[in-house]
Amino acid sequence: MSLSAPARRLRAAARSALHAPSVFNSQPWSWRINGDTLLLYADRSRQLHSIDPDGRLLMISCGAALHHARTALAADGWSAEVECLPGAGHPDLLARIRLGAAVPPGPRTRRTAGAIRRRRTDRRPFGDRAVPxxxxxxxxxxxxxxxxxxxxxxxxxxxxxxxxxxxxxxxxxxxxxxxxxxxxxxxxxxxxxxxxxxxxxxxxxxxxxxxxxxxxxxxxxxxxxxxxxxxxxxxxxxxxxxxxxxxxxxxxxxxxxxxxxxxxxxxxxxxxxxxxxxxxxxxxxxxxxxxxxxxxxxxxxYRVSGQPVPATPRRFPAEAIKVVAPRSG
Ligand SMILES: Cc1cc2nc3c(=O)[nH]c(=O)nc-3n(C[C@H](O)[C@H](O)[C@H](O)COP(=O)(O)O)c2cc1C
Missing domain, CATH: 3.40.109.10 (NADH Oxidase)
Incomplete structure (x- = not known):
């Protein structure tokens, strides 16, 4: 399917955002690309009702995905124009993202974005060295x-x-x-x-x-x-x-x-x-x-063991990111 250049960048950012942490790795979000806009939705079918009846942890997980997407865009050289909770009457539409100005990424931005794929939840006990x-x-x-x-x-x-x-x-x-x-x-x-x-x-x-x-x-x-x-x-x-x-x-x-x-x-x-x-x-x-x-x-x-924590799985991008309108009209 043919995508505009901004839509391709937004799709790449949404792909990076699939690595975000989420409660029980429930990944309670879905992304849609509509023209040159990326939309973030809450996926309530993935809510953990026993521990999260009000969807607080679901929202926090979606916020983490939103920040991952912004970070990936920044490392790709773009600022993001983000409207949070833009749709009155559409509580599950959490954010609308468009490309903003081109901004060359600095070393700090690159380092932060580089951590997206390396970050893991490490449940093992940490060592004696104190965090400065x-x-x-x-x-x-x-x-x-x-x-x-x-x-x-x-x-x-x-x-x-x-x-x-x-x-x-x-x-x-x-x-x-x-x-x-x-x-x-x-x-x-x-x-x-x-x-x-x-x-x-x-x-x-x-x-x-x-x-x-x-x-x-x-x-x-x-x-x-x-x-x-x-x-x-x-x-x-x-x-x-x-x-x-x-x-x-x-x-x-x-x-x-x-x-x-x-x-x-x-x-x-x-x-x-x-x-x-x-x-x-x-x-x-x-x-x-x-x-x-x-x-x-x-x-x-600081971890004691040099043994890496295995990566937790993620859903296929095609399942979590849908293109609903390939080109803006
Ligand atoms: C809102 C939220 C709550 C979480 N709560 C816990 C928790 O109580 N205990 C835990 O071990 N991990 C917790 N996690 C980490 C997730 O289990 C973890 O992000 C997920 O399994 C994916 O693994 P990863 O972080 O290694 O990518 C939480 C993460 C989020 C975003």
Whole structure:
């Protein structure tokens, strides 16, 4: 099918955005190319109703995909004109993107875009080396540039974060709807190109803050290793509200955070259990001293094992990106 030059660039950006992180690797988005416009839609058929009844994590995942697309366009030498939530009465139309001015990419943009394919969620414990303060400051700034905030959890607050995650995990494992979603979204057949494979789950171990057990049957593929998360930094991504626009921005900020962390040689793992259950969520809000709405937490650090984490699968581009009108009229 013949596509205009802008549409080809937008399609390439949408392809890069398929590598974005998403809750349970549900990839709850679809892209459409309509003339010279790229449209991002939420795909509610991929929503995890047990842990995400309001679609907050779905919106954050879509925001991460939006930021990935913007980053890919920037590395291709184009600014993006983005209209978020442009369609009153069309809540699932999340963003309309057009090419803006040509802007030659600087080395920082190239490095960030280069992290798109290298970034992985690494659930193994990280090592003793601490994340430098100045890097945490840069990560905080990059989150703020996307319109969200980052709280670096103080050492004396880590036990409260651990209690929040542990309580949330316990409550979820008592919930048959959660167990059904976990079963549905883990170890899916390879042709589906989504879900969390057991090969990327980590075997249970004593941790400062527990991570989600994606292989409760004991089939996790990653060995825990010798790290105990001693040098890990825990951060909470937050904002002033949790309306759809706030959550989309939170996702853009999460993507900016994870890509910069990857470009700087950090390993990362998102932790959302504590915001999925009401009491642990209140604990997280307390850690923010009431300054805002917690969106999720992220563990950052230096990996101990040189063994790479296997890539999680992605859907075929032809399934997730549709061309509805090849040329603008
Ligand atoms: C909104 C959101 C919530 C997530 N929550 C968790 C979580 O609680 N535990 C976890 O191990 N990974 C979590 N992840 C990471 C996803 O499982 C991961 O992005 C997905 O499996 C794809 O793998 P990748 O990040 O290696 O590409 C979350 C990601 C997002 C975007």
């Amino acid at each position: 303060e100045n890097l945490l400051t840069r990560l905080r700034r990059c989150v703020e540039l996307e319109g969200a905030y980052l709280h670096v959890v103080r050492q004396d607050q880590v036990p409260a974060l651990a209690v929040a995650c542990e309580h949330a995990a316990g409550a979820e494992h008592e919930d048959p709807a959660y167990l059904a979603d976990l079963d549905r979204w883990t170890d899916r057949p390879a042709w589906r190109g989504d879900g969390v494979p057991a090969g990327t789950a980590v075997r249970p171990a004593l941790r400062r803050v527990p991570v989600r057990d994606f292989a409760p049957g004991g089939t996790a593929g990653l060995v825990t290793g010798t790290g105990v998360d001693k040098g890990a930094a825990y951060v909470i991504l937050f904002g002033s509200a949790d309306q759809p626009g706030d959550l989309l921005r939170a996702g853009e900020a999460l993507s900016a955070l994870l890509l910069l962390a990857t470009a700087e040689g950090l390993a990362s793992a998102t932790l959302s259990e504590a915001v999925e259950v009401s009491w642990p969520r209140l604990l997280l809000r307390d850690l923010l001293s009431g300054l805002g709405e917690p969106y999720l937490a992220v563990r950052l650090g």
